[in-house]
Amino acid sequence: MQWMVWTLPTAIFFSTIASILAGMTVWQLISPTVERKGFLPIATTRGDRLFIGLLTSAYIHLAIVGFTDISLWFALGISILWMVILMRWG
């Protein structure tokens, strides 16, 4: 594990992703998702919206970190807000 040079932030990041995936699996087992059409141009399931949300959040982070001086936490806040909107109405 030494060579992977873990840091606390990245460890938290990957644990969060892993627990989201685990949580989604449990949620799916309890109440299976129904494919539906929201404001996105395609019909999506819960998992699809999660993936789209995570991917777009990555781009939001890159854009804010790379091209503005605004704090990273602000990007995180926007991303979480965006994820909630997407999961609920996407």
Added chain:
Amino acid sequence: MSQSTITNTQARSEAPEVTSSSGLTRAVSRQKGESVGRNRFLLSIYLLFTLLPIYWLINMSLKSNREILSVFSLWPQALTFDSYIKILTDPSWYMGYVNSLTYVAMNMTISILVALPAAYAFSRFKFIGDKHLFFWLLTNLMAPPAVFLLPYFQLYYTVGLFDTHIAVALAHCLFNIPLAVWILEGFMSSVPKEVDETAYIDGYSFPAFFIKIFIPMIRSGIGVTLFFLFMFSWVELLLARTLTATNAQPIGAIMTRTSTASGVDWSTLAAAGVLTIVPGILVVYFVRNHIAKGFALGRT
């Protein structure tokens, strides 16, 4: 929409139109003859374009370096096989081919063994996360090896596999397993599910059914998959070169030896290049009848 048009035309075609048909056929076939000639001509031009660089490589490999650099000629003036003899008798050269073939064979074996059950699962069952898993597999097929270069080096160095054939074989699994799953899934989906059900009614267990009935049914699909696995593992060099030093060095890395301070050994380089194409030709010959279907990944 186009399909409905076609259905209409088919329905109409059944109407009797015998009187004019023979004249029509003759006109059509004459027209067809001309267009076949033109098609052949255009296709030959493309084939010429495909073959010229290969021909030039062969041409260079059959000349001596002195001849290459002194006279420009379309074919060897003094035919010599020295470069081939040199490569095929010097272990430091021909071991490159052995190394490459070794890791390619290992990779083909590993990939097909784990891809068969996985492809069956994708083609027959719905399970939690199946679509996302499939997409994740595809992204690995698309992932540029350059992205993973550094961690691979570190990973295989740490687990003590650096400079072994199995390291390269495992690294190539990154893109070859997803590819195999993708192609096999297409072929398996075209086998009706009734086959499975009948076998289970006849009392076959899953492993027995899978090995005795199902695999023989998708023989050609497996052949084509193996061809693709061979192809992508054989042509990849970046990972193979990064993960090896001397014991498992692929031929592609050994070829760089031909360029030295005193100039490039063109003749040997060309001969080594020609020899790398030979295994590919042998493999493609075996699957030539199924290759067209394979390129559509089983889903036309």
Added chain:
Amino acid sequence: MNKVENNKAWFLVLPMLVLVAFSAIIPLMTVVNYSVQDILGRSAFFVGSEWFVQTLNDSRLQSALMRQFAFSFTILAIQVPLGIAIALLMPKKGWQASAVLILITLPLLVPWNVVGSMWQIFTRGDIGLMGYGIRQLGYPYNITRNATDAWVTIIIMDVWHWTPLIALLCYSGLRAIPEAYYQAARIDRASKWAVFRYIQLPKLTNVLVIGVLLRFMHSFMIYAEPFVLTGGGPGSSTTFLSQTLATMAIGQQDLGPSAAFSIIYFLIILAVSYVFYVTIMNMQKDKAENNAGGA
């Protein structure tokens, strides 16, 4: 096909998952770890998003990215129409069909660095057929000095190397069209264009999407061929993404920045693949629904 819902299928997928995860997830995590640290030998310092800021604003990488897109779109614009045309020209049966198939597949089977060497030999002004030939015609062709020459040569090389993939995909798509469709078209005296537009092209869309996806992604991976042929030069006119990355990672040992770059590169690939994947899946769904409606 109606699939059965069965979560035990995970057991069939598991061995594959373990192997691919070993070669995909562990390295990916490592890349993420590298990207937030400054690594010097055995010591590492946490630097946060610094490498990302640096990478996103690095003009060298931006221009490599632009070159990459220009290259990818150029080769797609040439290879797709050319591939379709060749597929239409290929003989349909008999020994000629097999022979043409094998000949057309040849370039795909040449190791990528050998493709580079082959074209290096082919295009050299002194010993190469193409280089010598063009110079005899009076044009001072030189891929090590002239950026345009190098660029055009790389495009031609890629067309040579990868058009077969599109052609073979389309060929297999065309083989799947029942002969009855052509007969119907003949009786209707449909023009060749009409046959292509209304019978062949609709059947080809499925394979073409796969072909474009594969080609687009593979063009993003192009490394060995230009590296051997031009070394990325003259200047950096033919240095594409993978080569820039490999130079950073291996040549300069800039672990942090090259990891940050890898992640950005990967995110681009991920987004493009997802769009294509959704398109392919929706097309297959439509097709399945059409078939179900017809039956």
